[in-house]
Amino acid sequence: MGWLYMQRGSLGGHASASAYLDAQFTYERALDDGGTTGLRVLASSCPQNRVYYAAAQVMTNRQGGEIIAIICLVRWNPHDREGLVFGYKDMTENMGPYEAECPAAILDLLTATENAHALDWRRRCRASLERKSRKLADGDRIRLSATITFTDGHEGSEFLVERRGRRTVLRDPTSGRGYRISRLMQRDWTIVPVTRVHKTRFC
Incomplete structure (x- = not known):
């Protein structure tokens, strides 16, 4: 999926990129057989308004199922001359996103998967967390x-x-x-x- 840009009025009153995307990825749709399908965001983070990470639970007939990661590239420019203050490009972990700095609190919510791209993405996220946790002392x-x-x-x-x-x-x-x-x-x-x-x- 490509980039989607919008004016402030299209944000539905949400004050931040994270709040808007939380609402976008929490939904319920009716199926022809009378059932429902949807997603529910359990936790999300959008550090510095650059990349949005979320743990989203797949909902079927209002029953929670697997929990997957959603990743969105974010562009937030409240002073855009054309009024297109917000843009995003969404993907799931199964697409093997390049961005791999998901917080541990979100990774810990994800259910097991056998998807090779998702497994590689989770591995890279954990490796990034390990790098960030290293300590440097004066004189090292x-x-x-x-x-x-x-x-x-x-x-x-x-x-x-x-x-x-x-x-x-x-x-x-x-x-x-x-x-x-x-x-x-x-x-x-x-x-x-x-x-x-x-x-x-x-x-």
């Missing part, structure tokens, strides 16, 4: 799996970590020059063992 040395080229022409894959409160500065081990790397905790890197020298104390 990290090695990236791939060399990065910076705007000043420097190329490097190993850096010393300098913590400044919540900020993290990476310094080149040779020059000492500081660098910032976007989405650092989501990148593939390892901590290089270093020998720490402790001051000798005389009593």
Whole structure:
């Protein structure tokens, strides 16, 4: 499915992208045989209005069945000149979305599946969560799996970590020059063992 854009009036009074999509994916439809089918969103998240993740339960005759993941790419621009303030592109986990940063609270709600694309997507989401949970301490040395080229022409894959409160500065081990790397905790890197020298104390 392609992108769907709309004006604010089409949002049905919902104040956020997440609230609108929750309502879109919670519905019930009548079937010709008198039964009903639909979906019910159990939990959702749309961090920074970029990607919407939801655990949605398949409903048949108002009875809950399997719980699947719905993923939507989101574009939210309340100041769009043409008034098309919101757009989204929806897919399910069975389509193997590239975006794989679903929160654990949503992943934990999903029922078992044998779909290869969904299984791979869930695996990538769990791996992303593991990367984000890593801790960096002041003085650590990290090695990236791939060399990065910076705007000043420097190329490097190993850096010393300098913590400044919540900020993290990476310094080149040779020059000492500081660098910032976007989405650092989501990148593939390892901590290089270093020998720490402790001051000798005389009593």
